[in-house]
Amino acid sequence: MLEYRIDRRSGMATYLQIVHQTKQALRLGLLEPGDKLPTAREVVEATAINPNTVLKAYRELEREGLVEARRGLGTFVRRSLGGAPADSPLREELADWARRASAAGMERDDVAALFTAVLDQHFKGDDT
Amino acid sequence: MTDDPVIEATGLGVRYSRRGGWALRDCSFGLPAHRVCALVGPNGAGKSTLLALAAGLLRPTEGAISAPPREETAYVGQDKPLYPQLTVDETLRMGRELNPGRWDAKSAARIVQEGGLDGGARIRSLSGGQRTRVALALALGKRPRLLLLDEPMADLDPLARHRLMGALMADAAENGTSVVMSSHIVAELEGACDHLLLVDGGRVRLSGPVDDVVAAHRLISGPATALADLAPHTVVESRTTGRLLTALARPNGPLDTDTWQTAHPSLEELLLAHLRSPDAPALAVGPRSAEAVRA
Numbered sequence: 001m002l003e004y005r006i007d008r009r010s011g012m013a014t015y016l017q018i019v020h021q022t023k024q025a026l027r028l029g030l031l032e033p034g035d036k037l038p039t040a041r042e043v044v045e046a047t048a049i050n051p052n053t054v055l056k057a058y059r060e061l062e063r064e065g066l067v068e069a070r071r072g073l074g075t076f077v078r079r080s081l082g083g084a085p086a087d088s089p090l091r092e093e094l095a096d097w098a099r100r101a102s103a104a105g106m107e108r109d110d111v112a113a114l115f116t117a118v119l120d121q122h123f124k125g126d127d128t
Numbered sequence: 129m130t131d132d133p134v135i136e137a138t139g140l141g142v143r144y145s146r147r148g149g150w151a152l153r154d155c156s157f158g159l160p161a162h163r164v165c166a167l168v169g170p171n172g173a174g175k176s177t178l179l180a181l182a183a184g185l186l187r188p189t190e191g192a193i194s195a196p197p198r199e200e201t202a203y204v205g206q207d208k209p210l211y212p213q214l215t216v217d218e219t220l221r222m223g224r225e226l227n228p229g230r231w232d233a234k235s236a237a238r239i240v241q242e243g244g245l246d247g248g249a250r251i252r253s254l255s256g257g258q259r260t261r262v263a264l265a266l267a268l269g270k271r272p273r274l275l276l277l278d279e280p281m282a283d284l285d286p287l288a289r290h291r292l293m294g295a296l297m298a299d300a301a302e303n304g305t306s307v308v309m310s311s312h313i314v315a316e317l318e319g320a321c322d323h324l325l326l327v328d329g330g331r332v333r334l335s336g337p338v339d340d341v342v343a344a345h346r347l348i349s350g351p352a353t354a355l356a357d358l359a360p361h362t363v364v365e366s367r368t369t370g371r372l373l374t375a376l377a378r379p380n381g382p383l384d385t386d387t388w389q390t391a392h393p394s395l396e397e398l399l400l401a402h403l404r405s406p407d408a409p410a411l412a413v414g415p416r417s418a419e420a421v422r423a
Contacts, residue, residue: 052322
Protein backbone atom coordinates (compact mmCIF):
# COMPACT_ATOMS: atom_id res chain seq x y z
CA MET A 1 0.00 0.00 0.00
CA LEU A 2 1.25 3.44 -0.96
CA GLU A 3 2.10 5.76 1.92
CA TYR A 4 2.13 9.46 1.26
CA ARG A 5 4.70 11.74 2.83
CA ILE A 6 3.44 15.28 3.27
CA ASP A 7 6.00 18.05 3.60
CA ARG A 8 4.27 21.14 4.92
CA ARG A 9 7.27 23.33 4.25
CA SER A 10 7.84 22.30 0.65
CA GLY A 11 5.78 25.18 -0.70
CA MET A 12 3.99 22.73 -2.99
CA ALA A 13 0.23 22.45 -2.51
CA THR A 14 -0.59 19.36 -0.45
CA TYR A 15 -2.89 17.82 -3.06
CA LEU A 16 -0.14 18.17 -5.66
CA GLN A 17 2.28 16.34 -3.38
CA ILE A 18 -0.17 13.42 -3.40
CA VAL A 19 -0.58 13.64 -7.18
CA HIS A 20 3.19 13.71 -7.70
CA GLN A 21 3.93 10.88 -5.30
CA THR A 22 1.28 8.72 -6.92
CA LYS A 23 2.72 9.41 -10.37
CA GLN A 24 6.19 8.71 -9.07
CA ALA A 25 5.00 5.33 -7.78
CA LEU A 26 3.41 4.63 -11.16
CA ARG A 27 6.60 5.53 -12.99
CA LEU A 28 8.74 3.36 -10.79
CA GLY A 29 6.32 0.45 -11.09
CA LEU A 30 5.48 0.50 -7.38
CA LEU A 31 1.84 0.88 -8.40
CA GLU A 32 0.39 -1.14 -11.25
CA PRO A 33 -2.98 -1.24 -13.01
CA GLY A 34 -5.58 -2.80 -10.72
CA ASP A 35 -3.82 -1.72 -7.52
CA LYS A 36 -5.94 0.09 -4.98
CA LEU A 37 -4.98 3.51 -3.65
CA PRO A 38 -5.36 4.03 0.10
CA THR A 39 -8.77 5.35 1.10
CA ALA A 40 -9.13 9.02 2.06
CA ARG A 41 -9.72 7.86 5.60
CA GLU A 42 -6.46 5.90 5.68
CA VAL A 43 -4.48 8.78 4.23
CA VAL A 44 -5.82 11.43 6.59
CA GLU A 45 -5.50 9.21 9.63
CA ALA A 46 -1.80 8.74 8.90
CA THR A 47 -0.98 12.26 7.73
CA ALA A 48 -3.50 14.45 9.61
CA ILE A 49 -4.32 16.37 6.45
CA ASN A 50 -7.77 17.42 5.33
CA PRO A 51 -9.89 14.72 3.65
CA ASN A 52 -11.00 17.12 0.90
CA THR A 53 -7.34 17.52 -0.06
CA VAL A 54 -7.03 13.78 -0.69
CA LEU A 55 -10.26 13.72 -2.68
CA LYS A 56 -9.04 16.68 -4.75
CA ALA A 57 -5.81 14.83 -5.53
CA TYR A 58 -7.69 11.64 -6.50
CA ARG A 59 -10.05 13.65 -8.72
CA GLU A 60 -7.04 15.15 -10.46
CA LEU A 61 -5.52 11.69 -11.02
CA GLU A 62 -8.89 10.50 -12.31
CA ARG A 63 -9.15 13.46 -14.66
CA GLU A 64 -5.78 12.47 -16.10
CA GLY A 65 -7.10 8.95 -16.65
CA LEU A 66 -4.61 7.35 -14.29
CA VAL A 67 -7.05 6.04 -11.71
CA GLU A 68 -10.77 5.35 -11.43
CA ALA A 69 -13.11 5.52 -8.49
CA ARG A 70 -15.30 2.47 -8.11
CA ARG A 71 -18.34 3.22 -6.03
CA GLY A 72 -18.13 1.70 -2.58
CA LEU A 73 -14.90 -0.12 -3.40
CA GLY A 74 -12.24 2.54 -3.60
CA THR A 75 -9.91 4.14 -6.11
CA PHE A 76 -7.96 1.88 -8.46
CA VAL A 77 -5.06 2.37 -10.83
CA ARG A 78 -6.13 2.28 -14.48
CA ARG A 79 -2.86 2.57 -16.25
CA SER A 80 0.80 2.93 -15.46
CA LEU A 81 3.06 5.78 -16.44
CA GLY A 82 5.50 3.99 -18.66
CA GLY A 83 7.68 7.02 -19.40
CA ALA A 84 10.94 5.68 -18.08
CA PRO A 85 11.01 2.65 -15.86
CA ALA A 86 13.83 2.37 -13.38
CA ASP A 87 16.09 0.45 -15.78
CA SER A 88 15.46 2.38 -19.01
CA PRO A 89 18.31 3.62 -21.27
CA LEU A 90 17.23 7.21 -20.52
CA ARG A 91 18.00 6.67 -16.89
CA GLU A 92 21.43 5.29 -17.74
CA GLU A 93 22.15 8.27 -19.96
CA LEU A 94 21.11 10.61 -17.18
CA ALA A 95 23.26 8.73 -14.69
CA ASP A 96 26.17 8.99 -17.12
CA TRP A 97 25.54 12.71 -17.47
CA ALA A 98 25.45 13.11 -13.67
CA ARG A 99 28.82 11.33 -13.41
CA ARG A 100 30.32 13.70 -15.98
CA ALA A 101 28.85 16.73 -14.16
CA SER A 102 30.39 15.50 -10.95
CA ALA A 103 33.73 14.87 -12.63
CA ALA A 104 33.61 18.41 -14.02
CA GLY A 105 33.45 19.66 -10.44
CA MET A 106 29.80 20.64 -10.28
CA GLU A 107 28.11 20.68 -6.88
CA ARG A 108 24.77 18.97 -6.20
CA ASP A 109 22.99 22.35 -6.09
CA ASP A 110 24.58 23.43 -9.41
CA VAL A 111 23.38 20.22 -11.02
CA ALA A 112 19.89 20.62 -9.57
CA ALA A 113 19.69 24.23 -10.79
CA LEU A 114 20.88 23.30 -14.28
CA PHE A 115 18.55 20.33 -14.47
CA THR A 116 15.55 22.43 -13.34
CA ALA A 117 16.40 25.14 -15.86
CA VAL A 118 16.52 22.63 -18.73
CA LEU A 119 13.38 20.94 -17.44
CA ASP A 120 11.51 24.27 -17.38
CA GLN A 121 12.71 24.98 -20.90
CA HIS A 122 11.35 21.71 -22.32
CA PHE A 123 8.31 20.98 -20.19
CA LYS A 124 5.81 23.78 -19.77
CA GLY A 125 2.48 24.04 -17.99
CA ASP A 126 3.00 21.77 -15.03
CA ASP A 127 1.93 24.42 -12.58
CA THR A 128 2.65 23.94 -8.91
CA MET B 129 -21.64 17.11 -0.60
CA THR B 130 -23.26 20.52 -0.44
CA ASP B 131 -21.99 23.96 0.32
CA ASP B 132 -24.99 24.82 2.47
CA PRO B 133 -23.77 26.65 5.54
CA VAL B 134 -23.71 24.69 8.76
CA ILE B 135 -23.29 27.93 10.69
CA GLU B 136 -24.56 31.27 9.54
CA ALA B 137 -24.12 34.53 11.41
CA THR B 138 -25.52 37.96 10.65
CA GLY B 139 -24.58 41.12 12.49
CA LEU B 140 -23.51 39.05 15.46
CA GLY B 141 -22.44 40.95 18.58
CA VAL B 142 -21.72 39.96 22.18
CA ARG B 143 -21.12 42.15 25.19
CA TYR B 144 -20.56 40.38 28.50
CA SER B 145 -21.66 43.36 30.60
CA ARG B 146 -23.60 46.49 29.88
CA ARG B 147 -20.63 48.76 30.49
CA GLY B 148 -17.98 46.46 29.11
CA GLY B 149 -16.61 46.46 25.60
CA TRP B 150 -17.83 44.21 22.80
CA ALA B 151 -16.29 40.75 22.71
CA LEU B 152 -17.67 40.38 19.18
CA ARG B 153 -19.25 42.98 16.95
CA ASP B 154 -20.79 43.08 13.50
CA CYS B 155 -19.80 39.53 12.59
CA SER B 156 -21.43 38.11 9.49
CA PHE B 157 -20.19 34.92 7.90
CA GLY B 158 -21.26 31.51 6.70
CA LEU B 159 -19.36 28.26 7.26
CA PRO B 160 -20.06 25.57 4.65
CA ALA B 161 -20.91 22.06 5.82
CA HIS B 162 -18.49 19.09 5.60
CA ARG B 163 -15.45 21.30 5.99
CA VAL B 164 -12.79 21.63 8.62
CA CYS B 165 -12.64 25.27 9.57
CA ALA B 166 -9.73 26.97 11.30
CA LEU B 167 -10.87 29.67 13.67
CA VAL B 168 -7.75 31.73 14.21
CA GLY B 169 -6.91 34.97 15.92
CA PRO B 170 -4.78 36.35 18.75
CA ASN B 171 -5.65 35.85 22.41
CA GLY B 172 -8.81 37.71 23.32
CA ALA B 173 -9.95 38.00 19.70
CA GLY B 174 -13.36 36.49 20.39
CA LYS B 175 -12.73 32.90 19.23
CA SER B 176 -14.10 31.21 22.36
CA THR B 177 -17.10 33.55 22.40
CA LEU B 178 -17.87 32.62 18.82
CA LEU B 179 -17.63 28.88 19.55
CA ALA B 180 -19.84 29.22 22.64
CA LEU B 181 -22.43 31.03 20.49
CA ALA B 182 -22.36 28.28 17.88
CA ALA B 183 -22.71 25.66 20.63
CA GLY B 184 -25.77 27.46 21.95
CA LEU B 185 -24.10 28.06 25.34
CA LEU B 186 -24.29 31.82 24.96
CA ARG B 187 -26.92 34.15 23.54
CA PRO B 188 -25.90 36.99 21.26
CA THR B 189 -26.43 40.53 22.50
CA GLU B 190 -27.35 41.51 18.98
CA GLY B 191 -27.65 39.86 15.59
CA ALA B 192 -28.32 36.19 15.01
CA ILE B 193 -26.50 32.89 14.54
CA SER B 194 -27.98 29.71 13.16
CA ALA B 195 -26.33 26.36 13.89
CA PRO B 196 -27.46 22.74 14.25
CA PRO B 197 -29.44 21.92 17.41
CA ARG B 198 -27.68 20.96 20.63
CA GLU B 199 -28.11 17.20 20.18
CA GLU B 200 -26.33 17.33 16.81
CA THR B 201 -23.49 19.49 18.09
CA ALA B 202 -20.49 18.48 20.15
CA TYR B 203 -18.46 21.13 21.89
CA VAL B 204 -15.12 20.67 23.62
CA GLY B 205 -14.23 23.76 25.61
CA GLN B 206 -10.74 24.77 26.68
CA ASP B 207 -11.25 23.50 30.22
CA LYS B 208 -12.54 20.09 28.99
CA PRO B 209 -15.06 19.48 31.75
CA LEU B 210 -15.10 15.83 32.82
CA TYR B 211 -16.02 14.21 36.11
CA PRO B 212 -12.70 13.60 37.88
CA GLN B 213 -14.04 10.78 40.05
CA LEU B 214 -15.32 8.70 37.10
CA THR B 215 -13.16 6.17 35.30
CA VAL B 216 -12.56 6.33 31.54
CA ASP B 217 -15.04 3.49 30.95
CA GLU B 218 -17.65 5.16 33.17
CA THR B 219 -17.20 8.41 31.29
CA LEU B 220 -17.87 6.65 28.00
CA ARG B 221 -20.91 4.94 29.50
CA MET B 222 -22.17 8.35 30.54
CA GLY B 223 -21.72 9.47 26.94
CA ARG B 224 -23.82 6.55 25.79
CA GLU B 225 -26.58 7.29 28.26
CA LEU B 226 -26.65 11.01 27.53
CA ASN B 227 -26.90 10.42 23.79
CA PRO B 228 -29.46 7.67 23.37
CA GLY B 229 -29.92 6.49 19.82
CA ARG B 230 -26.85 8.20 18.38
CA TRP B 231 -23.92 7.03 20.51
CA ASP B 232 -21.12 5.44 18.49
CA ALA B 233 -19.38 3.26 21.04
CA LYS B 234 -16.86 1.94 18.52
CA SER B 235 -15.50 5.36 17.52
CA ALA B 236 -15.33 6.52 21.11
CA ALA B 237 -13.55 3.36 22.23
CA ARG B 238 -11.09 3.60 19.37
CA ILE B 239 -10.01 7.14 20.28
CA VAL B 240 -9.42 6.05 23.86
CA GLN B 241 -7.60 2.85 22.91
CA GLU B 242 -5.28 4.59 20.47
CA GLY B 243 -4.05 6.65 23.40
CA GLY B 244 -3.27 3.48 25.32
CA LEU B 245 -5.61 4.60 28.09
CA ASP B 246 -6.64 2.16 30.80
CA GLY B 247 -10.44 1.99 30.96
CA GLY B 248 -10.34 1.61 34.71
CA ALA B 249 -8.22 4.74 35.31
CA ARG B 250 -9.94 7.65 37.01
CA ILE B 251 -10.12 10.92 35.09
CA ARG B 252 -8.37 12.75 37.93
CA SER B 253 -5.29 10.54 37.51
CA LEU B 254 -4.90 11.36 33.80
CA SER B 255 -2.50 13.87 32.24
CA GLY B 256 -3.82 16.89 30.37
CA GLY B 257 -3.28 15.23 27.03
CA GLN B 258 -5.05 12.05 28.13
CA ARG B 259 -8.02 14.08 29.34
CA THR B 260 -8.17 15.80 25.97
CA ARG B 261 -8.35 12.39 24.38
CA VAL B 262 -11.27 11.33 26.60
CA ALA B 263 -13.07 14.63 25.93
CA LEU B 264 -12.63 14.10 22.17
CA ALA B 265 -13.82 10.49 22.45
CA LEU B 266 -16.93 11.76 24.23
CA ALA B 267 -17.46 14.39 21.51
CA LEU B 268 -16.92 12.03 18.55
CA GLY B 269 -18.98 9.26 20.13
CA LYS B 270 -21.93 11.59 19.91
CA ARG B 271 -21.68 11.38 16.10
CA PRO B 272 -22.18 15.12 15.84
CA ARG B 273 -23.06 16.94 12.65
CA LEU B 274 -21.03 19.87 13.96
CA LEU B 275 -17.93 19.49 16.12
CA LEU B 276 -16.69 22.63 17.90
CA LEU B 277 -13.22 22.46 19.42
CA ASP B 278 -11.73 25.30 21.44
CA GLU B 279 -7.92 25.07 21.40
CA PRO B 280 -8.14 21.26 21.27
CA MET B 281 -4.43 20.53 20.97
CA ALA B 282 -3.02 23.09 23.38
CA ASP B 283 -1.80 20.62 26.00
CA LEU B 284 -0.65 17.80 23.74
CA ASP B 285 2.86 16.80 22.73
CA PRO B 286 3.61 16.84 18.99
CA LEU B 287 3.07 13.11 18.48
CA ALA B 288 -0.23 13.05 20.38
CA ARG B 289 -1.27 16.14 18.43
CA HIS B 290 -0.55 14.47 15.11
CA ARG B 291 -2.39 11.32 16.10
CA LEU B 292 -5.44 13.13 17.41
CA MET B 293 -5.59 15.38 14.38
CA GLY B 294 -5.39 12.23 12.25
CA ALA B 295 -8.27 10.70 14.22
CA LEU B 296 -10.31 13.87 13.77
CA MET B 297 -9.64 13.97 10.03
CA ALA B 298 -10.55 10.28 9.74
CA ASP B 299 -13.87 11.01 11.42
CA ALA B 300 -14.47 13.94 9.08
CA ALA B 301 -13.64 11.69 6.09
CA GLU B 302 -15.92 8.90 7.21
CA ASN B 303 -18.92 10.78 8.59
CA GLY B 304 -18.69 14.14 6.82
CA THR B 305 -18.61 15.90 10.17
CA SER B 306 -18.30 19.68 9.98
CA VAL B 307 -15.48 20.74 12.28
CA VAL B 308 -14.57 24.17 13.63
CA MET B 309 -11.39 24.36 15.68
CA SER B 310 -9.75 27.37 17.18
CA SER B 311 -6.07 27.90 17.71
CA HIS B 312 -3.51 30.62 17.79
CA ILE B 313 -0.88 28.24 16.46
CA VAL B 314 -1.31 28.36 12.73
CA ALA B 315 1.11 25.56 11.92
CA GLU B 316 -1.16 23.20 13.86
CA LEU B 317 -4.07 23.90 11.54
CA GLU B 318 -2.37 24.32 8.18
CA GLY B 319 -3.01 21.25 6.08
CA ALA B 320 -5.82 19.99 8.27
CA CYS B 321 -8.23 22.85 7.66
CA ASP B 322 -9.76 23.78 4.33
CA HIS B 323 -11.76 26.78 5.52
CA LEU B 324 -10.57 29.86 7.36
CA LEU B 325 -12.12 32.34 9.73
CA LEU B 326 -9.75 34.99 11.08
CA VAL B 327 -11.20 36.87 14.04
CA ASP B 328 -9.37 39.84 15.46
CA GLY B 329 -10.59 42.48 17.90
CA GLY B 330 -14.07 40.95 17.88
CA ARG B 331 -14.45 41.21 14.12
CA VAL B 332 -14.17 38.82 11.20
CA ARG B 333 -11.15 39.81 9.12
CA LEU B 334 -10.87 36.91 6.68
CA SER B 335 -13.41 34.27 5.77
CA GLY B 336 -13.47 31.66 3.02
CA PRO B 337 -11.85 28.49 1.67
CA VAL B 338 -8.15 28.49 2.62
CA ASP B 339 -6.99 27.98 -0.98
CA ASP B 340 -9.11 30.86 -2.26
CA VAL B 341 -8.10 33.23 0.50
CA VAL B 342 -4.41 32.47 -0.05
CA ALA B 343 -4.80 32.71 -3.84
CA ALA B 344 -6.28 36.20 -3.49
CA HIS B 345 -3.00 37.50 -2.04
CA ARG B 346 0.52 38.06 -3.32
CA LEU B 347 3.82 38.85 -1.70
CA ILE B 348 5.22 41.65 -3.79
CA SER B 349 8.67 43.18 -3.87
CA GLY B 350 10.09 45.93 -6.02
CA PRO B 351 11.59 49.43 -6.02
CA ALA B 352 10.26 51.78 -3.33
CA THR B 353 9.90 54.51 -5.95
CA ALA B 354 7.13 52.52 -7.64
CA LEU B 355 4.88 52.55 -4.57
CA ALA B 356 2.24 54.63 -6.37
CA ASP B 357 1.82 51.78 -8.90
CA LEU B 358 0.23 49.70 -6.15
CA ALA B 359 -2.62 52.20 -5.64
CA PRO B 360 -5.20 50.19 -7.62
CA HIS B 361 -4.52 47.11 -5.48
CA THR B 362 -5.55 46.41 -1.90
CA VAL B 363 -2.34 46.64 0.09
CA VAL B 364 -2.65 44.80 3.39
CA GLU B 365 0.84 45.63 4.61
CA SER B 366 3.87 47.28 3.09
CA ARG B 367 7.39 47.91 4.29
CA THR B 368 10.29 49.83 2.83
CA THR B 369 13.89 48.86 3.52
CA GLY B 370 16.26 51.23 1.75
CA ARG B 371 15.24 51.11 -1.88
CA LEU B 372 13.30 47.90 -1.58
CA LEU B 373 9.57 47.77 -1.04
CA THR B 374 7.89 44.57 0.12
CA ALA B 375 4.15 44.27 0.45
CA LEU B 376 1.37 41.80 0.94
CA ALA B 377 -1.54 42.78 -1.27
CA ARG B 378 -4.69 41.60 -2.99
CA PRO B 379 -4.14 42.41 -6.64
CA ASN B 380 -7.19 43.92 -8.33
CA GLY B 381 -5.87 43.21 -11.79
CA PRO B 382 -2.54 42.34 -13.38
CA LEU B 383 0.70 43.45 -11.75
CA ASP B 384 3.53 44.74 -13.90
CA THR B 385 5.98 41.84 -13.75
CA ASP B 386 8.84 44.00 -15.05
CA THR B 387 8.62 46.13 -11.93
CA TRP B 388 7.41 43.65 -9.33
CA GLN B 389 8.43 40.21 -8.23
CA THR B 390 5.48 38.29 -6.88
CA ALA B 391 5.07 35.11 -4.88
CA HIS B 392 2.25 33.29 -3.15
CA PRO B 393 2.30 33.81 0.60
CA SER B 394 2.02 30.94 3.04
CA LEU B 395 -1.06 30.88 5.24
CA GLU B 396 1.08 31.96 8.16
CA GLU B 397 2.58 34.94 6.31
CA LEU B 398 -0.90 35.96 5.26
CA LEU B 399 -2.33 35.80 8.76
CA LEU B 400 0.61 37.60 10.37
CA ALA B 401 0.39 40.41 7.82
CA HIS B 402 -3.28 40.89 8.66
CA LEU B 403 -2.70 40.80 12.39
CA ARG B 404 0.06 43.42 12.08
CA SER B 405 -2.27 45.66 10.09
CA PRO B 406 -5.54 45.92 12.03
CA ASP B 407 -6.93 48.50 9.61
CA ALA B 408 -6.54 46.39 6.49
CA PRO B 409 -9.88 45.79 4.80
CA ALA B 410 -11.65 42.51 5.55
CA LEU B 411 -12.08 39.83 2.91
CA ALA B 412 -14.78 37.20 2.51
CA VAL B 413 -14.48 34.69 -0.30
CA GLY B 414 -17.43 32.52 -1.18
CA PRO B 415 -21.02 32.63 -2.31
CA ARG B 416 -21.92 35.23 0.28
CA SER B 417 -18.90 37.43 -0.33
CA ALA B 418 -20.86 40.47 -1.46
CA GLU B 419 -22.65 41.11 1.79
CA ALA B 420 -20.76 38.83 4.12
CA VAL B 421 -18.27 41.29 5.50
CA ARG B 422 -18.68 44.90 6.32
CA ALA B 423 -15.16 46.16 6.71
